[in-house]
Amino acid sequence: MPKNTKVSDIMKTDVAYATLPGSRDEVHTLLKEQKVSGVPVLKDGKVVGIVSRANLLKNPEEEQLALLMTRDPLTIDPDVDMAVAAEILLENNIRRLPVVKDEKLLGIISVADIVAAIAEMDIVDHVGQFLNPTVVPIWTETPLHVAARVMELAKSKAAPVIDSNLEVVGIITDRDIISASVIEDTVEMSDMSNGSDDDEWTWESMRDTMSIYYSVSRVKVPDTPVKDVMVKELVKAAYISGVSECALKMKRNKIDQIPIVNADQRFLGLLRDRNLMQAITDME
8 A cells, every 4th residue: 555545545435324304213223234433414415414323322312313413524535645634533533534526425534444554554663652541441240321421421432341350351332332222212291380389379289280291212222231232352462563463453353443462461551443543644
């Protein structure tokens, strides 16, 4: 893979997308079926937003796509260098860029696409320098909905899962959480009173009450323990592993992160796919 690789060389042209007007249920199904973390949103053929798993998890009761999506997303030209795309993704903490030319959607470039290209570049720099050791571990018995909230607060899309012996036994990602979630419809009640106990005209604290029933639909994350949903077959790497070596592991196993361990298999930190992009932005 040459250094001056362009966006058009590695972008995906077969793009899954949502359209306005649209619904949360349609997006929920689309993300599950396509096994992607987010898709562009089109209106009259133009990119007007991006909707991701994070949008669904942050707004579980919102049903309208127009209110769920991130509006006016960043886009990129197909002739731009791949390293520039990586820099934009890193600086804005996003995972994908719609590729647009003359207001027409041509494709999409994601962190995964850039990592796949890095796998072919023979970069031997040690991944340890790109490792972020600050991670929030999740206990195996933690209910999945609690884990989802912890990850949201930590602004993390993946977390190591530890057992009672403090050993890392799995990885939980927002993809796993969305795959386990369902759309739940419930009927809830609200009481509206026409008076109060302190009203001088009420008799023996009796008051007229009107009950209003309304339907609520939300993304429901189950109470299942994390251990039942997590990825158990871990692909690990050493602290001194090369950048392209780890990128290849991510590409072949279709994963976004790798636990980094020392010679004693002790967990040192989580190497995320976006960390690897720093290797090519540092070359500029």
